[in-house]
Amino acid sequence: xxxxxxxxxxxxxxxxxxxxxxxxxxxxxxxxxxxxxxxxxxxxxxxxxxxxxxxxxxxxxxxxxxxxxxxxxxxxxxxxxxxxxxxxxxxxxxxxxxxxxxxxxxxxxxxxxxxxxxxxxxxxxxxxxxxxxxxxxxxxxxxxxxxxxxxxxxxxxxxxxxxxxxxxxxxxxxxxxxxxxxxxxxxxxxxxxxxxxxxxxxxxxxxxxxxxxxxxxxxxxxxxxxxxxxxxxxxxxxxxxxxxxxxxxxxxxxxxxxxxxxxxxxxxxxxxxxxxxxxxxxxxxxxxxxxxxxxxxxxxxxxxxxxxxxxxxxxxxxxxxxxxxxxxxxxxxxxxxxxxxxxxxxxxxxxxxxxxxxxxxxxxxxxxxxxxxxxxxxxxxxxxxxxxxxxxxxxxxxxxxxxxxxxxxxxxxxxxxxxxxxxxxxxxxxxxxxxxxxxxxxxxxxxxxxxxxxxxxxxxxxxxxxxxxxxxxxxxxxxxxxxxxxxxxxxxxxxxxxxxxxxxxxxxxxxxxxxxxxxxxxxxxxxxxxxxxxxxxxxxxxxxxxxxxxxxxxxxxxxxxxxxxxxxxxxxxxxxxxxxxxxxx
Amino acid sequence: xxxxxxxxxxxxxxxxxxxxxxxxxxxxxxxxxxxxxxxxxxxxxxxxxxxxxxxxxxxxxxxxxxxxxxxxxxxxxxxxxxxxxxxxxxxxxxxxxxxxxxxxxxxxxxxxxxxxxxxxxxxxxxxxxxxxxxxxxxxxxxxxxxxxxxxxxxxxxxxxxxxxx
Numbered sequence: 001x002x003x004x005x006x007x008x009x010x011x012x013x014x015x016x017x018x019x020x021x022x023x024x025x026x027x028x029x030x031x032x033x034x035x036x037x038x039x040x041x042x043x044x045x046x047x048x049x050x051x052x053x054x055x056x057x058x059x060x061x062x063x064x065x066x067x068x069x070x071x072x073x074x075x076x077x078x079x080x081x082x083x084x085x086x087x088x089x090x091x092x093x094x095x096x097x098x099x100x101x102x103x104x105x106x107x108x109x110x111x112x113x114x115x116x117x118x119x120x121x122x123x124x125x126x127x128x129x130x131x132x133x134x135x136x137x138x139x140x141x142x143x144x145x146x147x148x149x150x151x152x153x154x155x156x157x158x159x160x161x162x163x164x165x166x167x168x169x170x171x172x173x174x175x176x177x178x179x180x181x182x183x184x185x186x187x188x189x190x191x192x193x194x195x196x197x198x199x200x201x202x203x204x205x206x207x208x209x210x211x212x213x214x215x216x217x218x219x220x221x222x223x224x225x226x227x228x229x230x231x232x233x234x235x236x237x238x239x240x241x242x243x244x245x246x247x248x249x250x251x252x253x254x255x256x257x258x259x260x261x262x263x264x265x266x267x268x269x270x271x272x273x274x275x276x277x278x279x280x281x282x283x284x285x286x287x288x289x290x291x292x293x294x295x296x297x298x299x300x301x302x303x304x305x306x307x308x309x310x311x312x313x314x315x316x317x318x319x320x321x322x323x324x325x326x327x328x329x330x331x332x333x334x335x336x337x338x339x340x341x342x343x344x345x346x347x348x349x350x351x352x353x354x355x356x357x358x359x360x361x362x363x364x365x366x367x368x369x370x371x372x373x374x375x376x377x378x379x380x381x382x383x384x385x386x387x388x389x390x391x392x393x394x395x396x397x398x399x400x401x402x403x404x405x406x407x408x409x410x411x412x413x414x415x416x417x418x419x420x421x422x423x424x425x426x427x428x429x430x431x432x433x434x435x436x437x438x439x440x441x442x443x444x445x446x447x448x449x450x451x452x453x454x455x456x457x458x459x460x461x462x463x464x465x466x467x468x469x470x471x472x473x474x475x476x477x478x479x480x481x482x483x484x485x486x487x488x489x490x491x492x493x494x495x496x497x498x499x500x501x502x503x504x505x506x507x508x509x510x511x512x513x514x515x516x517x518x519x520x521x522x523x524x525x526x527x528x529x530x531x532x533x534x535x536x537x538x539x540x541x542x543x544x545x546x547x548x549x550x551x552x553x554x555x556x557x558x559x560x561x562x563x564x565x566x567x568x569x570x571x572x573x574x575x576x577x578x579x580x581x582x583x584x585x
Numbered sequence: 586x587x588x589x590x591x592x593x594x595x596x597x598x599x600x601x602x603x604x605x606x607x608x609x610x611x612x613x614x615x616x617x618x619x620x621x622x623x624x625x626x627x628x629x630x631x632x633x634x635x636x637x638x639x640x641x642x643x644x645x646x647x648x649x650x651x652x653x654x655x656x657x658x659x660x661x662x663x664x665x666x667x668x669x670x671x672x673x674x675x676x677x678x679x680x681x682x683x684x685x686x687x688x689x690x691x692x693x694x695x696x697x698x699x700x701x702x703x704x705x706x707x708x709x710x711x712x713x714x715x716x717x718x719x720x721x722x723x724x725x726x727x728x729x730x731x732x733x734x735x736x737x738x739x740x741x742x743x744x745x746x747x748x749x750x
Contacts, residue, residue: 012714015727045716188672188711226619226656227712229725267615267654270710284614286653302611343715345674351716383673419673419715433676437710443653 003034003078008050008111010041010198011230016048024071034078040199042111043353044098063089098350101369105339106315107355110199115234118241121202127247129321130209134253143214149325151337156310157414159403165307168297169215172305179217180308181208183224186270187386189417192341193311195353197231201238207314212259215307219260223278226265270441274489275308288445289489312341332358336402346420349374363397377422385414387434388494390501410501426521427506428513432460434498449492452483465526468514522584525569529585534559536581543573593631599624604639618651627658663698663705668722672711675718683719686733
């Protein structure tokens with residue numbers, strides 16, 4: 001019997017306490033023949049920290065929500081093989097289904113291999129695809145053809161066919177070409193790219209090498225958000241290891257193919273997710289989008305032919321080469337092939353990373369895999385595509401996950417953020433939240449985006465503050481259309497989507513705010529009105545003592561009253577009242 | 586003409602190795618600024634002038650680039666930089682309550698620094714730890730599933746470690 005222990009240490013795992021668990025285990029295992037290893041993120045974020053026990057390289061037990069105090073029992077279990085002491089930490093069959101219902105390609109090694117070990121990546125099949133291409137003399141054209149057959153489309157959001165971009169960059173004249181990875185994952189609510197880099201950096205490197213070979217690039221650049229320090233650290237380490245092993249550098253595997261790698265840390269600008277803005281930023285400029293055409297395939301980084309894809313796109317490439325384009329295309333729908341990774345978050349029971357074949361329904365993902373809404377509340381909407389996307393309401397839960405079908409709802413596939421909302425989420429306030437974001441992140445280059453998003457934000461602000469006017473909805477619609485049609489880049493063109501999609505499905509909430517000065521979800525504080533019902537109030541004084549601004553008065557055993565002029569609508573009185581005597585409208 | 590308000594006397598020699606490596610490499614301005622901020626904690630005006638001079642460009646262009654990106658700061662920050670996430674998931678899960686708790690406890694505004702120079706507070710876009718929302722980072726450590734009580738415990742622990750009140 002040969003046992004080993006692996007602790008999941010992605011950013012989320014570490015935040016949940018995985019490093020402390022690791023540090024508690026380390027001294028207990030030193031001097032034993034049980035190796036203690038690090039793996040990345042398995043994607044079951046709600047169960048972090050997670051510790052896996054392997055016996056002869058087969059998973060024997062997955063322990064979840066582990067605390068440092070459990071270390072002794074875990075070490076014993078690993079030494080003796082007797083799991084009874086850690087039985088209460090073993091994942092339930094129901095929670096395990098979160099993984100078994102998925103199809104993992106981009107995430108295939110995440111949470112399984114050691115991200116800091118090339119050996120570990122190679123044992124899982126790392127670098128076999130690029131080795132096959134170079135050793136067996138597969139031509140760049142054949143690689144592009146394989147990607148074409150697979151139907152792989154850009155996973156960053158736009159869904160543009162990957163082979164087409166590669167082919168265009170290959171066909172562009174010139175010897176100096178660049179391959180760029182967009183890891184500037186800026187959509188709030190999306191973290192799949194971070195997870196892939198932190199958990200399986202070699203899969204990204206291999207995918208990029210294949211891309212570089214296909215288009216004829218000599219340099220590959222990964223543009224990573226500065227907010228992801230761990231991802232940068234692990235990627236730096238992986239690049240160094242791959243370089244030492246001869247996968248990166250001059251004349252790779254004795255062929256004519258040479259490719260260098262480097263990382264460029266972004267400096268915090270959402271617009272740099274737009275490919276031409278990203279290129280400007282790579283060149284040390286303000287990250288403002290360029291006019292297209294020319295597209296980067298013709299004139300990109302330093303105006304040389306360049307190809308840009310995001311992390312998840314590249315993470316699929318080696319698998320496609322190894323398994324054939326047909327195997328990838330066999331999954332999904334007519335329009336959308338393969339799998340897609342989603343970051344399932346918000347008011348969901350089981351939040352984490354989910355990779356599923358295209359063609360599943362939203363209901364499958366949210367209820368079957370994600371376990372539905374937590375705290376027994378009702379599902380209201382799911383937000384997809386971040387600030388460029390929209391909200392999909394409950395009646396459309398059976399929508400199939402597919403680029404065209406999702407676009408028809410007014411949302412988009414996007415990079416994969418799926419933020420689930422329950423009945424306590426105000427949709428007007430959500431629309432305002434996204435416009436606050438885009439107005440702040442607008443680079444200012446074009447008027448429609450710079451001023452249009454600002455005006456949209458102002459109108460939405462006055463609506464949630466109870467100062468909405470008749471005609472505001474029509475004004476919003478008119479302005480949304482103008483911004484969508486007039487903005488220069490994707491940021492501005494899609495910025496109105498959160499407003500348009502909430503207006504489409506939740507127009508009554510806008511009307512309630514504007515006409516009745518009422519927030520149906522009870523979240524817009526300016527529109528709330530707290531009231532104590534004299535017949536139900538026992539005069540226990542609990543609320544009066546809790547009120548932070550002393551707005552509640554009354555004698556003991558007598559009904560209390562709220563002074564509306566003092567009330568700050570914090571809701572603490574409701575939470576305190578045991579008799580249900582306080583209501584909010 | 587050099588700005589007359591340059592009272593700062595930053596030790597520019599600290600930046601010499603960075604400039605030696607990157608000053609002549611096209612497109613490296615952001616990288617240089619990132620290193621400079623790591624060295625000085627923020628971007629002092631005299632450092633910006635120095636970078637402009639050494640890279641053969643104007644202070645206005647360096648400033649233009651630096652102000653475009655949220656990462657760059659032009660005021661010194663506290664020893665501990667609190668970055669509270671207000672991404673979609675954190676927002677839906679109540680990050681505003683966490684912000685209120687931090688601001689009330691430390692008497693600090695968004696973007697401000699405490700009087701003792703220990704903490705700076707900044708509300709930021711998504712940190713990518715959405716499943717643990719609400720989330721914050723203090724320097725390079727991430728804290729998840731925050732409640733107002735939990736965040737106060739974390740701050741008090743740091744204060745105790747630093748011997749502050």
